Amino acid sequence: MEKKNTAALVRELAQPICDELGLFLWDVRYEKEGSSFYLRVFIDSDDGISIEDCENVTRPLSKALDEADPIKEQYVLEVGSPGLGRELRRPEHFEACIGDALKVKLIRPAADGRKEFIVGLDSYDKEKIYGHETDDDGNVLDPIEIKISDCAYIKLYDDNDLF
CATH class of the missing domain: 3.30.300.70 (RimP-like superfamily, N-terminal)
Known part of the structure; x- marks a missing residue:
């Protein structure tokens, strides 16, 4: 199988x-x-x-x-347990993590050259996550949307020491 x-x-x-x-x-x-x-x-x-x-x-x-x-x-x-820093793969994972901080790593760099983002998840659909970018201290920066297919991974950012 x-x-x-x-x-x-x-x-x-x-x-x-x-x-x-x-x-x-x-x-x-x-x-x-x-x-x-x-x-x-x-x-x-x-x-x-x-x-x-x-x-x-x-x-x-x-x-x-x-x-x-x-x-x-x-x-x-x-x-x-999926542990800290668990990877989000299924719609129910994204649903459970609305309002949480995520660590997003892109497959290829974005237009500004960065590959990694911390995103506060506001919503999602089957193609994109929508939220607000934050810095390491949790300060809200800019709104952001990221295509899920462009991501190497999307993980729960629940322990800064993991990353």
């Missing part, structure tokens, strides 16, 4: 488990690193994620994966 299809299928298995536990399913990634495959399920909640939350998702998800058998290769299942 393609990675995209595998991740989507696992998302379908993991979503009801997370819903039942009151957790937000942030992302599912099926990735190959070296000769090993990793199935990574990222969960979140307003109160943060504990080891117990990870265990409470891992047990029923592992059972559901064994029953559905969507992955033919041998893989390692990891359930954890």
